[in-house]
Amino acid sequence: MRRGHLSWVAVLLFAITNLPSRGLAQQAPEARSAERRIQLVKLWGTVRFRHPQALSKPAEWDAAFLAALPKVEAAKDAQSYAAAVQGMLAALGDPATLVEPETPPATSIPPPTLRALKSWEKDVLVLDLRNLLGPEAQSAWAELEQSVDADAAKARAVVLDLRMRGLTRYGLPWVLPALLPHFIEGELSVPGMREVAHMGLKPQDGEQSVHDTHFLVSASSLITGTPGKKPALLVFLVDPSTALDLSVLALQAQGKALLVTEGPLDDSSINLQIPLPLGEGYRALMSSNEPVLPLSADLARPVRVRMDGPDEGMRQALALATRPPKRGSLPARTPRPLATWRPEPAYPEALYPSRELRILAGAKLWTAVDSFFAYPDLMDRPWESRLPELLEKMEKTRNATEYVLALAEAGTWLRDGHVHVRGHPELQRFFGVSAPVWVTDIDGKAVVLDVFVPESMPGLAVGDIIEKVNGEPIDERARKFAPYTSASTPDFHRHVTLRRALAGPDGSEARLTVRDAKGVKEVKVTYRQGLGFPPSSRKEAFQLLDGNIGLVDFALLEAWQVPALFEKLKDTRGIVFDLRNYPRGSLWALAPYLDVKGSRPFALGESPFVGGLHSGWLKNTSHASPNAPFKYQGRTVTLIDTRTMSQAEHTGLMLEATADTVFVGSPTAGANGDITHAVLPGGVRFSFTGANIRHGDGRQLQRKGLEPHVKLRPTLAGLRAGRDELLERALQILKEKPAQPTSTRRE
Incomplete structure (x- = not known):
C-alpha cells in the first residue's frame, strides 16, 4: 500500500514538473493582476466615501480609476503598481493622500546642527524646539517654561524652529499647545477639523431621500493667553516632517504669525491619515479630515540639501521677524470652501460599457453595498468574498444583456x-x-388572486390556474427569471418570479392557458406600460360591517381620513385591518388612537453612517404620538401575506406594539427599511435597503417578515366561490372573543 501510494505521488510530481513552464508563468501574473484589481477597487471605494473632497469629484474620480486600471493590471513590478495607484490618487489634488512603502526606507540624512534651545537675535527670541527631543528634554522644558513669559514680554518677535528633517518625523506634537499660550494676548479662537459624513447613501442621482451627506465640523477651541506683554509676531520655521497645530493657522489668519517652510507643505502635517493596504510592500495613506482654515506657507523654500551647511531657512525666518510684510500684502486666510456634493455619472450612452467601465460598475455596486447595505450580518457570505466573483462577472459579459443581468x-x-x-x-x-393581475402559489400552482384591469385580460377570473404563457409552462418561465430575482424570503421569491413569468413586451399580446372549474381555456392578455394597478377593489377606505365590526383597507386609507375613521368606528366591537397591500402613509396618524399600551417603541432602526474618521450606525426608534382625542378600546385583527411589504410591514409593527393586533394569514415579504440606490454605468439604477428595522423588542424582521398568529392561506375552492377566507377568519375571531367596553377613554 505504501509503495503504491508513493508511486502515484511520483507520477503526479513528474506530471507537474513537466508541465509547460509557459502555463505556470502566465498563471502567476494573472493572479497577481486580479489581486491588484481587487485592492484598487477597495481603495477607490474607501476614498470615494471617506475622503473630504471626493464627493465633489465623482466624474474625476471615475476617470482616475479608469485610467489607473490598465496600468495597475499591466504593472511589471511592485514599483510600477504603486506608481499607477499614485496616479489615481493624484486626481484628488491632495498631496496628503498618497502611496508609500509599508516600511519606510532607512534615511541617510544626517541630523541637523541645532542652535541652543533659546537664543536672541537683538530683540527677536529664537527657540530651537528640536532640543526638546533629547534625553534632557524634561528639564529643558521646565527651565524654558519658567522664563518664557518674561522673554515674551521683551521680544518684538519670536522664531520657533520645528523642522524635523533628519530627526523624528512629526516629533514634538505636544509642544505648541503647551507653549503658545505664553505668546498669545487675550483669547484665540481656533477653528477645528472637518470630515465628510454620509448618513446613509444619498441617492446618487440627486433624488430627495432621508439619506443625506453632511460635513461634521469639530467645535472651535479657545486658547487663553497668560498675563503680560506679548510679541507682535510669531514666525514658524517648518518642513514636511513637522507636526503642526491648528492654533498656528488661527494665528496666521489673524496676521499674528508667518509660516516659513523648507520643502512642500500639505495637510499631512495637521490631519489624520488612514492607512489602507495595497499589498506587495505598499500602502496608501488617505486624508480622513481637513482643517477648516487653509494650510499654506507665507514663504516656501526648497528642501535643505546640506544639514551642516548655511541655514538659509533660519536666515529668512529672522529677516521676516525683523521686517515683517506690510499688513494687507499677504493673502487673506479665510475658511476653505466646503466641497459640493455632485451626482454620480450614469453613462447612459454606454449600454454595453467597455471592459474598464464594467469593472468600474462592479466597483460602484460592491462599494455601495459594502458601505450602506443595512443588513450585512444577514448575508449568506461575507460581502468581501463576493468582490472577486463580481469583478470576474463584469469582465466576462459579452453584450449589454449579459452585463445588466x-x-x-x-x-x-x-x-x-x-x-x-x-x-x-x-x-x-x-x-x-x-x-395587471396578482397571482399566488397554491399547492405549486399559479392561482389568480385579483384581476386589476379585466379589459386587458378578458375571461380571466379569480381562482383560475394559469398553466402556460404562449405554450410555455409557467414554472419554466419562472425559472428563467429566478436567478435574477432578489427576495427576502422563499415565499416572496416565488411570488415575484410568478409575476415576472406573466410579464411580456410593452404593446404585445400573449396567450394564457388557464384552467378553471370547468376545464382548460385560452385567455388573451394585452401588455401596456404604465397601465397601473388600482390599489383595491373596494370603494371605501373604511366601513362598518355586520356584527358591529369595522373594516379598514390600508390601500385606500389616507392620513387625513383617520379622525373620521375613528369617529365612525370608535364604538365597534373590533376592527379588521387589511394590510395585504401597500399603505398610503397613514400609520403615523393611526398610532395615537391605537396606543393603549403606552409609549414603548414599536420599531427599532439603524442606518449606516460612513465618515472620514467615524463610521458606524445611527440608531432611531419609532414611537406613537401621545396626541389623540381618545384611545380605541376594541380588539384588532390584521390580514397579512407576501403582499405586505416595507411600509406595510412597518405599519404591522405599529399595530403589533400599540394594539396587540392578531395577525391572520401568511408571513409577509420580510423587507423593511428606507430604500436607497446607486447609479451604475449604462444608466442603471441599483436599489437596496438602506435602513435596518426590527420589532420594537429587538426581534429580527428582515428575511422573516411578520409572523401570523393564525396561519391561513386562501384555498382554490374558496377563491372560486368568491370568498375572502382570511377576512372570514378575522371576523370569526372578533366575534368569538369577549367584546371590549364600547365607551372610549378620554385622555
Whole structure:
C-alpha cells in the first residue's frame, strides 16, 4: 500500500514538473493582476466615501480609476503598481493622500546642527524646539517654561524652529499647545477639523431621500493667553516632517504669525491619515479630515540639501521677524470652501460599457453595498468574498444583456426584497411589462388572486390556474427569471418570479392557458406600460360591517381620513385591518388612537453612517404620538401575506406594539427599511435597503417578515366561490372573543 501510494505521488510530481513552464508563468501574473484589481477597487471605494473632497469629484474620480486600471493590471513590478495607484490618487489634488512603502526606507540624512534651545537675535527670541527631543528634554522644558513669559514680554518677535528633517518625523506634537499660550494676548479662537459624513447613501442621482451627506465640523477651541506683554509676531520655521497645530493657522489668519517652510507643505502635517493596504510592500495613506482654515506657507523654500551647511531657512525666518510684510500684502486666510456634493455619472450612452467601465460598475455596486447595505450580518457570505466573483462577472459579459443581468444576479446575493435593477433598455426587454393581475402559489400552482384591469385580460377570473404563457409552462418561465430575482424570503421569491413569468413586451399580446372549474381555456392578455394597478377593489377606505365590526383597507386609507375613521368606528366591537397591500402613509396618524399600551417603541432602526474618521450606525426608534382625542378600546385583527411589504410591514409593527393586533394569514415579504440606490454605468439604477428595522423588542424582521398568529392561506375552492377566507377568519375571531367596553377613554 505504501509503495503504491508513493508511486502515484511520483507520477503526479513528474506530471507537474513537466508541465509547460509557459502555463505556470502566465498563471502567476494573472493572479497577481486580479489581486491588484481587487485592492484598487477597495481603495477607490474607501476614498470615494471617506475622503473630504471626493464627493465633489465623482466624474474625476471615475476617470482616475479608469485610467489607473490598465496600468495597475499591466504593472511589471511592485514599483510600477504603486506608481499607477499614485496616479489615481493624484486626481484628488491632495498631496496628503498618497502611496508609500509599508516600511519606510532607512534615511541617510544626517541630523541637523541645532542652535541652543533659546537664543536672541537683538530683540527677536529664537527657540530651537528640536532640543526638546533629547534625553534632557524634561528639564529643558521646565527651565524654558519658567522664563518664557518674561522673554515674551521683551521680544518684538519670536522664531520657533520645528523642522524635523533628519530627526523624528512629526516629533514634538505636544509642544505648541503647551507653549503658545505664553505668546498669545487675550483669547484665540481656533477653528477645528472637518470630515465628510454620509448618513446613509444619498441617492446618487440627486433624488430627495432621508439619506443625506453632511460635513461634521469639530467645535472651535479657545486658547487663553497668560498675563503680560506679548510679541507682535510669531514666525514658524517648518518642513514636511513637522507636526503642526491648528492654533498656528488661527494665528496666521489673524496676521499674528508667518509660516516659513523648507520643502512642500500639505495637510499631512495637521490631519489624520488612514492607512489602507495595497499589498506587495505598499500602502496608501488617505486624508480622513481637513482643517477648516487653509494650510499654506507665507514663504516656501526648497528642501535643505546640506544639514551642516548655511541655514538659509533660519536666515529668512529672522529677516521676516525683523521686517515683517506690510499688513494687507499677504493673502487673506479665510475658511476653505466646503466641497459640493455632485451626482454620480450614469453613462447612459454606454449600454454595453467597455471592459474598464464594467469593472468600474462592479466597483460602484460592491462599494455601495459594502458601505450602506443595512443588513450585512444577514448575508449568506461575507460581502468581501463576493468582490472577486463580481469583478470576474463584469469582465466576462459579452453584450449589454449579459452585463445588466450580471448586475441583477449580484443583487440576489443580498437576499433583499428591495433590490431592483432598473433604467436600462435590456432590462425592460428581458423582464417585460407586468400583467395587471396578482397571482399566488397554491399547492405549486399559479392561482389568480385579483384581476386589476379585466379589459386587458378578458375571461380571466379569480381562482383560475394559469398553466402556460404562449405554450410555455409557467414554472419554466419562472425559472428563467429566478436567478435574477432578489427576495427576502422563499415565499416572496416565488411570488415575484410568478409575476415576472406573466410579464411580456410593452404593446404585445400573449396567450394564457388557464384552467378553471370547468376545464382548460385560452385567455388573451394585452401588455401596456404604465397601465397601473388600482390599489383595491373596494370603494371605501373604511366601513362598518355586520356584527358591529369595522373594516379598514390600508390601500385606500389616507392620513387625513383617520379622525373620521375613528369617529365612525370608535364604538365597534373590533376592527379588521387589511394590510395585504401597500399603505398610503397613514400609520403615523393611526398610532395615537391605537396606543393603549403606552409609549414603548414599536420599531427599532439603524442606518449606516460612513465618515472620514467615524463610521458606524445611527440608531432611531419609532414611537406613537401621545396626541389623540381618545384611545380605541376594541380588539384588532390584521390580514397579512407576501403582499405586505416595507411600509406595510412597518405599519404591522405599529399595530403589533400599540394594539396587540392578531395577525391572520401568511408571513409577509420580510423587507423593511428606507430604500436607497446607486447609479451604475449604462444608466442603471441599483436599489437596496438602506435602513435596518426590527420589532420594537429587538426581534429580527428582515428575511422573516411578520409572523401570523393564525396561519391561513386562501384555498382554490374558496377563491372560486368568491370568498375572502382570511377576512372570514378575522371576523370569526372578533366575534368569538369577549367584546371590549364600547365607551372610549378620554385622555
